[in-house]
Amino acid sequence: MVTTTIPGVAAEESTEAPRQITTRVGPSDHVFRLIARAGGAAVLLIMLLVGCFLLYRGSTALQVAGWSFFTTEAWDPDSNNFGVAALLVGTVLVAMVALSFAVPLAIGTALYISEYAPGRLQRTLVSLVDLMAAVPSVVYGLLGAYLLEGKVIYLARWLSTWLGWIPIFRVDGVDPRDPLATMSVYTSSTFIAGMVVAMMVTPIISSVMREVFSQAPVGEREGAYALGATKWGMIRAVVLPFGRGGMIGGTMLGLGRALGETIAVYMIITPVFEIKWQVLQNGGISVSALIAQQYGEASDFGLSALMAAGLALFLMTLVVNFIASTIIVRSRSGAESEA
Template sequence: MDMTTQQTPPPPLPPPAPPERRPAARGATRPGDRIFLGLSRGSGILVLVIMAAIAAFLTYRAVLAISKDEANFFTAFEWNPSGVPPQFGIAVLAFGTVVSSVIAMIIAVPVAVGIALFITHYAPRRLAGPIAYVIDLLAAVPSIIYGLWGALVLVPNLDGLYGWLDAYLGWTGILEWNQGAPRSLFTVGILLAIMILPIITSVSREVFGQVPRMHQEAALALGATRWEVIRMAVLPFGRSGVISASMLGLGRALGETMAVAMVLSPSFDIDASLLDPGGGTFAQNIAGKFNEATEMGRDALIASGLVLFVITLLVNGAARLIIARRKEYSGAAA
């Protein structure tokens, strides 16, 4: 009998090995990535170098001026760097800059947030689009246009507002009006508020538009009204963005020059009432006196510019600290 051998099937071949994956390199490996990394890093370093150069230049010229100043640079109420001996101080300028900017922020921030909420959550789409477009255009208007409007339209029509404030709040002394021309720090604050309003509104609108839809829908599903949705979901999410927008507007208010110079009647006195004409700001004083200043006068103006530079850095640093402390409540990481 023929014996046939039973052949066993060959063992199955092992599956092909997956392609070897190289670990992602921490640095840039492609030429384009390396170029982009170098340009980005160089740009950041260049900004720091420029800021350091500006600070060094301002400090050097400021030291030259302050070393020859016979008055107290921080508390003196006069500006005569060309006198013999030179005497000048920044008390009036610092007061005017801070007060006018605070007035502008008090007026502009609530109005800007309200407009941004109206555009994003209340206005119909056909109306929200044109309003947002007009606000973006207002943010691009040059400051000289605002200054002309303030001098020709705003100042002549503030008598009624000043009279009302004097009648109801004049007893405070801060808002007492002595029938002078309305070319005061309060007028400057109103004009600055109008100027920074489009900037704060535009940024706040973009932030409110990024609120996750499911956060709002969850609040509505729990029975919240539209205002409660805004209060519990929209405003906490956009708090950091609103603070950033406000600081951006404050930066423009602190450094505004031509518009302030066109509506303010400058003087080196600090009045108890914000409605009395007079006062001054750093930027307005530099713009008004730089062309006719002597070498000593220019060094004194540069010294005042250094103070404004430091104030701006402190404001930006404070904004960063506020945003960092409130980051966990903003919902930005959701």
């Protein structure tokens, strides 16, 4: 048995139980804890109230439609033929197209600002990226409708020509290799709407990633250089593993924005109430765009159906955020950094 003797303390006294150390919490700490808990409780309460409000206002439509509300593609509430199947698929497709453009661009932008840009240029780029996040969505919608759409249809035709064997890039009713084929089939598509939404969510994703990349431990950076790593080698071994949680969190934050984007999608996409997996072809719809389109002219029952559609979008967003939070907890930034 090994005992530790403290100088100046009798041996029999040193074998007693260790002294418990307590800290006295001051009034300022109590106030801070109260404010923090109140803020968290307020957020949960607001989310609960929003969900209850949508459920209450949409209950009439849900009782009439039943489970077919989640499987019906058409949207004609006044004829009792409505559902969110096509709406949810269109919403997810727009968000996936947006993320496929936004995430690589955001990662490159964040890495350049945090790792390569000189100090003076870095501050300018940070301000510009943050300013892009503050631009109203209607401005992006105008940009997409009157400038981007006329240019992107040629890219859509090229993708359809060479990748048309993939179902998602197929365009029905036209031969993309025919030089006389109409180009109108590529306008007002999910692909164009997704590109516009990508411009809106890229600044948000980039800002989150940039902050996480800049917090990578200096000791691990210097250790990588000491072992002979290049700049990119250090980024690959230290910065990217450290920022994995932030990358996932930023992506999911952008996904939440993309799922709920309204005006830009409403201004570009042509409403088609059927499940369309072809993102390059004219037509599509999303839940938020439908609500913006029909809210002003809907009857009482139609308004209840719109509330039910909003409830479906609300629940889908909660599920996405819950999955994202689970992934972030399991891949906390820096936990698996390879120094």
